[in-house]
């Protein structure tokens with residue numbers, strides 16, 4: 001039980017620290033994936049909090065993730081954006097990987113947008129595409145809810161049958177039409193990483209129904225569902241997954257592609273959040 005008490009104390013202390021720095025209650029949380037952090041530049045009347053300052057927050061070690069919270073107004077809503085996330089492959093415990101989600105939960109946030117850079121398995125995708133996550137397959141090898149259930153956070157056996165809100169996916173479809181980008185929806189498979197997949201692993205993932213592959217998002221989405229939040233997930237396809245094209249995969253390419261996609265990404269999110277109720 002000690003471990004569970006420590007986790008709760010950490011969430012509480014991090015939450016209290018953030019609460020003192022912000023002037024209003026955030027309504028919507030956004031986790032920004034690799035290379036997609038620039039959305040936060042559009043937030044108005046902002047308060048920035050470095051992860052370094054927040055009790056119990058680890059410091060993101062990945063290039064393309066800067067490591068701060070930005071609170072303020074976006075499309076007339078109070079949002080709390082996380083620029084930089086914690087990955088399991090970095091060596092953090094799942095309680096750290098999901099700490100941003102738990103802090104949002106304790107702050108009363110009920111709506112969450114999670115974004116990521118992903119490899120495209122579905123051959124109709126192209127690098128630069130934005131894809132709405134319809135569902136996921138957890139292949140990380142563990143679950144953030146493993147261990148004694150913390151009933152203050154949610155139930156022992158949370159339902160995951162609509163982990164990504166259907167109504168919000170329909171809204172995203174409409175907004176994509178309005179801004180003139182093709183509507184794409186897919187299933188995201190999360191692997192531990194940090195090595196990219198082999199071509200054989202990608203063929204396996206395609207066989208089991210995955211359209212996208214990445215190393216994040218799923219732990220946060222499980223925690224968010226456990227905590228009773230509605231979730232929208234958006235992937236930026238940064239590369240075709242291993243073995244589809246005669247190419248090698250690199251993090252530099254991933255970041256370069258998000259650079260190209262970020263205009264539409266920002267348009268999509270800023271428009272979308274007006275309609276998420």
Ligand code: HPA
Nearest residue numbers: 117118119213214215241
């Ligand atoms: N595989 C896993 N994670 C990723 C990829 C990929 O091809 N691209 C961006 N993140």
